[in-house]
Amino acid sequence: MNTIIFRTIAPLIVATMLVFSVYVCLRGHNEPGGGFIGGLIGAAAIGVFGMASGVATVRQALRVDPMAIAGFGVFLAGFTGVLSLFTASPFMTSIWLYLPIGETTIPLSTPLFFDIGVYCVVFGTISAIALALESDREEEL
Amino acid sequence: MDYVLAALVGLFIAMGVYLLLSRSVIRMLIGMTILGNGVNLLIFTAGRVTREVAPIIPSALEQPSGPIANPLPQALILTAIVIGFSMFAFLLVLAFRAYQSLDADNTDTMRLAEPEQTPNPPLSY
Amino acid sequence: MDLGLSLDTSLLLVALVPFLAAFVAPFVHRFIRPVSGWILALVPGGIFLYLLGFVEPIVSGGTISAGLDWIPSYDIRLSFFVDGLSLLFALTISGIGALVVLYSGAYLKGHPHQGRFFGFILAFMGAMLGLVLSDSLLALFTFWELTSITSFLLIGFDHGRQAARRGAIQALVITNIGGMFLLAGGILIHQIAGSWDLSAVRGMGEVLRGSGLYGAVLVCILGGAFTKSAQFPLHFWLPNAMEAPTPVSAFLHSATMVQAGVYLLARMSPSLGGTEAWTLTLTIIGGVTLLWGALGSLRQTDLKQILAQSTIASLGLLVLLIGLGTEASIAAMAVYFLAHALYKAGLFMVAGAVDHETGTRDITTLRGLADKMPVTFIGAGLAALSMIGLPLTIGYFAKEEMYLGLIGGQWETALALIVLVLGNALLAGVALLVLIRPFLGDLAPTPKPPHEAPIAMLAGPILLGAGGIVAGLLPDWVGHDVLVPAASAVLGETVKSHLSLAIDLTSPLLWLSALTWALGILFYRQADTMRTLLRRFEQGLGWTADTVFDAVMFGLIRFAGAVTRFFHHGQLEFYLTVVFAGLALAVFGPMFAFGGFDWLVPAADLGDWSKRLVLPGLQPYEWGIILLAVLGLVAVLIAGTRLVAILSLGAQGTALAMIFLLFGAPDLAFTQFMVEILSVVILALVMTRLRLDERDHRPFEDWARDGTLAIVCGAGVSLLLMLVLTGTLDTRLSDFFTQTSVPIAHGHNIVNVILVDYRGFDTLGEISVVMGAGIAILALLRRRKAPLPPRSADPTEPNHRVTEAEA
Structure with missing residues (x-):
């Protein structure tokens, strides 16, 4: 699998996929997409990167342990639910905030951050699994 | 077309069951995936299928302009797919480790928890 | 006697203080070892003195009652009341209790578990006090069972000896059977009298005795009382309970445990007698x-x-x-x-x-x-x-x-x-x-x-x-x-x-x-002569209630062993066969029972098959995709090599994704695509390292059995789904989501809105599951630091390693 062509193209593919995964995640509320799909695309990118450049390189590039990202995701998702405490409404009641920046308005909402949490969990967990399997394989070979 | 999908669901389930009844762990794993796919399709079909109109409201509107696909089964299935995948990965790794530790992928030879000759329970207090 | 507490509180305290004391007794004992008996005896002693204050109002003909709501929706109260009978019992229990605690301080001096013993005996006393002071039948039952459990602990206190364990189990089994009788009797009484309160039931003797259920009530109550009070022929547990330390015997057999049955009979005699x-x-x-x-x-x-x-x-x-x-x-x-x-x-x-x-x-x-x-x-x-x-x-x-x-x-x-x-x-x-x-x-x-x-x-x-x-x-x-x-x-x-x-x-x-x-x-x-005669009689009899009890208990153990071996013999495919046979039954049973087939294929149409043979209105490309799914499934089954099997698995998944895409579910389609890709990647990573026999070697009988079961399950689910499709769909929930997605949740992708907003709590649980699976996988994959020991012939070896890998 480690052909020259694959190794050369892989970083390009990976970068594109990662950007695309974030895009899919963020647009999810109004267009097809969302945290689950985005996370899967991102994890696939990491898997491809791992195959091409080796697990050590990927871990170095990620800087953070993927499981930590997943943990952060669960925390973020749970935390957005807790925020509704401040509006004296039940757990996970959504809160919307419209930030006007120049001509456009950026809608910030707890469901958005919740979705980002989902993204982090799926991305982190599945990347961790893929990397662990790959490193297991590398050690054996 | 509903009936065709229903028949396809039956095929998925039958294949999944047949593979799950095998003694090889890897075949059981594949059977599990197929069974999961079959159940997802079952939920999807049971929520009625329509062609090509995704449950997405055009950005200018508050309500969909015409009939749309049923969003509820889709939401159920979306998480089911991801969880099913996690389950699949877990079982795969478990089978892999079992293979490494026990040198077997046949469930008949995996008898550590329930050995062939279980001793009788002690007859005393 | 007024301690500045309301009557409710103080009466509750009497019933609950021993439990609190039981909880702290081991710690008290640890700090003041030599005098712990004297100190702890103050608890029952204090209760005794406090209860003495009740004598005067009771003698003058009154009763005292107190209580608090327990489960108000079912009209169940934790209520207590004191009349002459319960006061007599309560005073005896607490008075003798004080002396027994004092006594066991000296009797068990130096015993390593003396603190535990104090805890048990105080808890037992609390249960007993609660029993005689309860007004509610359910509270009485609860305390009754508590006495059984605490007496089990006390009789088996010297648990190193088999005789003590046997005595304890015997007491527990016999008195708990009685407890069940009591519960049944209590419920029957509630059915007849309409009240859980003993003080109310007492006045309804005529109603109870006239009821058609009187016989059942009598059997239940007597069953409870006779087992507890060791009446012939259920008396045999009591001598065996002598395996307990002597202070326990002194307490259990004088004023407590066994007298609970007598108390119950005395209490019930105005209503049932x-x-x-x-x-x-x-x-x-x-x-x-x-x-x-x-x-x-x-x-x-x-x-x-x-x-x-x-x-x-x-x-x-x-x-x-x-x-x-x-x-x-x-x-x-x-x-x-x-x-x-x-x-x-x-x-x-x-x-x-x-x-x-x-x-x-x-x-x-x-x-x-x-x-x-x-x-x-x-x-x-x-x-x-x-x-x-x-x-x-x-x-x-x-x-x-x-x-x-x-x-x-x-x-x-x-x-x-x-x-x-x-x-x-x-x-x-x-x-x-x-x-x-x-x-x-x-x-x-x-x-x-x-x-x-x-x-x-x-x-x-x-x-x-x-x-x-x-x-x-x-x-x-x-x-x-x-x-x-x-x-x-x-x-x-x-x-x-x-x-x-x-x-x-x-x-x-x-x-x-x-x-x-x-x-x-x-x-x-003539004691010696009589003893010889009686022993000869016993030997002539050949068996005792004890031997019967042992036979029953061992029979139960053997039976449990046989049942376990029958159902749990360790063959996975047998378990799965049972599960799927159950599935087939669950699907087909109701369909037959409720005439599902008539609904699906009306009897009138049976003759005219052409009516049923309507070609489904599918486009050619849709047929193509369904064909791809079918081919993928069949290919998985007959795949000769691993690679073909993996790719076929991918093919059926992809076909599924395309079905989602065609029928208005782009989100599902994308997710399914990604999952298929990742599944194939992961499978490829693992499968290439397993030297497995990929062909299916099933003997013909197995093949036929599994195949039949699979076809039955598949057909059943298909038919059920078709049956569902003939009905109308309740779309209220879907409509709600569709109508409110934009106005309330500000999202145009309804599926995503459901996931992250309406059903956010579920999704939170689901991502936690995903993360849990990830952690489990990493734990399984974690490499041991030390090199693997060479595979030995030691049979315990693989066992050890599996637990390590799973840990």
């Missing part, structure tokens, strides 16, 4: 138990066993008295209960002291201890006098009162009188045996050189014995403060006390007593 069935059952069972226990007592040579068997006899006596149900017999019941509690607890303590200081309890080896253990001897003497029923002891009045109601009646009462005289005489013989054999005569050698017991162990017998005598000297007080309130509570009307110190030589009662004593002396002198 008075019928022929009640009277006959109680008198017959009570009478048989009395004689059986008394004779059994003479058979024994172990001091504790002698006392245990005599307890059975006394319980039978109490049940017999409740069964007779006359004013005099109920009064006798109250007095005898007190007398018995005082002397039996004292005698057990004496037996324990003798055992503790000499190392044996065998009356055939013990002789002449009176010189070495004078105070113990005095304690034994006081208790034994009361047990014999000599004048000036409370036992005398109990006996007088018993005979009083039975003189000059029908032949039934005469028979009861004979049984009572005989039973009392046997018990008097036992008392003489226990008093004279170990203490009088020449000193015989014992395993340990005998010496006097410590004061904490003497306080109990002396105080209790003195109590018996003092009560005997103050018949007016006993009559007024003990007998009348308790008997009135049982009978529901005010009774008069007949107790007096005057001895009337013309009264037949005196002569009956004299007859009892004479017979008692006779039995004592």
Whole structure:
């Protein structure tokens, strides 16, 4: 699998996929997409990167342990639910905030951050699994 | 077309069951995936299928302009797919480790928890 | 007595304080080891003194009740009430409890688990107090079961010995079966009377006795009481419970545990008593138990066993008295209960002291201890006098009162009188045996050189014995403060006390007593002969209730083993076959039962197949995708190599994704695509490293069986789905999501809005599951730091490694 062509193209593919995964995640509320799909695309990118450049390189590039990202995701998702405490409404009641920046308005909402949490969990967990399997394989070979 | 999908669901389930009844762990794993796919399709079909109109409201509107696909089964299935995948990965790794530790992928030879000759329970207090 | 607390609070405290004390007892014991018995005895002692304050209002005819809501929606309250009967029991329990705690401080001195023991015995006392103070039948049941559990812990306290474990299990099994009876009886009573409260049920005797369910209620209540109070033929657990440390025996068999059944019968007698069935059952069972226990007592040579068997006899006596149900017999019941509690607890303590200081309890080896253990001897003497029923002891009045109601009646009462005289005489013989054999005569050698017991162990017998005598000297007080309130509570009307110190030589009662004593002396002198005879009889019988119990228990274990081996034999495919056969049944059963096939294919259409053969309106590319799915599935099945199998798996998944895409589910399609890609990648990563046999080697029978099952399951699900599709879909929920997605949740992608907003809580759970699976996988994959040991022939080896890998 480690052909020259694959190794050369892989970083390009990976970068594109990662950007695309974030895009899919963020647009999810109004267009097809969302945290689950985005996370899967991102994890696939990491898997491809791992195959091409080796697990050590990927871990170095990620800087953070993927499981930590997943943990952060669960925390973020749970935390957005807790925020509704401040509006004296039940757990996970959504809160919307419209930030006007120049001509456009950026809608910030707890469901958005919740979705980002989902993204982090799926991305982190599945990347961790893929990397662990790959490193297991590398050690054996 | 509903009936065709229903028949396809039956095929998925039958294949999944047949593979799950095998003694090889890897075949059981594949059977599990197929069974999961079959159940997802079952939920999807049971929520009625329509062609090509995704449950997405055009950005200018508050309500969909015409009939749309049923969003509820889709939401159920979306998480089911991801969880099913996690389950699949877990079982795969478990089978892999079992293979490494026990040198077997046949469930008949995996008898550590329930050995062939279980001793009788002690007859005393 | 007013402690500044409301009555509710203080009465609740009485029932709950022992549990709190039980909780802290081990810690208290750890810090003040030498005097922990003295300190902890303050708890029951305090309760005793507090309850004494209730005597005055109760004697003047009142009752006290308190409670709090437990499960208000079912009208269940944790309610307590105090009347003469419960006060008598509660005072006895707490009073003897204090002495027992004190006693066990010395008896178990230096035992490594003494703190635990204190905890158990205080919890047991709390359960017992709760039992006699409960007003609600359900609270009574709860405390009843608590006494069973705590007595299990106490009897099995010395859990290193098998005999102790057996005794504990026996007591638990028998009394818990009784507990179930009691629960059933309580529920039936609630059904009939419409109230859980004993104080309300008491007034509804007519309703209960007239009900068609009276027989069932009676069986249940008697079942509960007879198991707890060790009535024949369920008496055998009680002697085995003697495996408990002696303080436990002294407590359980005098005023608590076994008396719970007597209490229940006394409590229930105004509501259930008075019928022929009640009277006959109680008198017959009570009478048989009395004689059986008394004779059994003479058979024994172990001091504790002698006392245990005599307890059975006394319980039978109490049940017999409740069964007779006359004013005099109920009064006798109250007095005898007190007398018995005082002397039996004292005698057990004496037996324990003798055992503790000499190392044996065998009356055939013990002789002449009176010189070495004078105070113990005095304690034994006081208790034994009361047990014999000599004048000036409370036992005398109990006996007088018993005979009083039975003189000059029908032949039934005469028979009861004979049984009572005989039973009392046997018990008097036992008392003489226990008093004279170990203490009088020449000193015989014992395993340990005998010496006097410590004061904490003497306080109990002396105080209790003195109590018996003092009560005997103050018949007016006993009559007024003990007998009348308790008997009135049982009978529901005010009774008069007949107790007096005057001895009337013309009264037949005196002569009956004299007859009892004479017979008692006779039995004592012939004790050895009788023992030989009784033992021969027992050997001739060949089996005992004990052997039956063992056979039942072992049969149960064997049965459980057989069932487990049948269902859990370790063949995974058998389990799965059962599961899928169950699935097929669950799908097809209701379809047949509710005529699902008629709905699917109406009988009218059956003849005309052309009507059913309508080609589905699918586009060619849709057919193509479905074909891809079918091909993928079939290819997985017949794949010859791993790679083909993996790719075919991918093919069917991709086909599924395309179906989602075609029918309006782009989100699902994307997700499914990504999952398929990742699955194939992961499978490829792992599968290439397994040297597996990828072909399916099923024997033909298996192949046929599995195939049939698979087709049946698949067809069943298909048909069920078609049936569902013929019905109408309830779209209210979907419509709600569709209508409100933009206005409320500000999202245009309804599926995503459902996921992250409407069902956000579910999604939170789901991502936690994903993360959990990830952690489990990483744990499985974690490499051991140390190199793998070479595979050895040691059979335990793989086991060890698997647990390590799973950990």
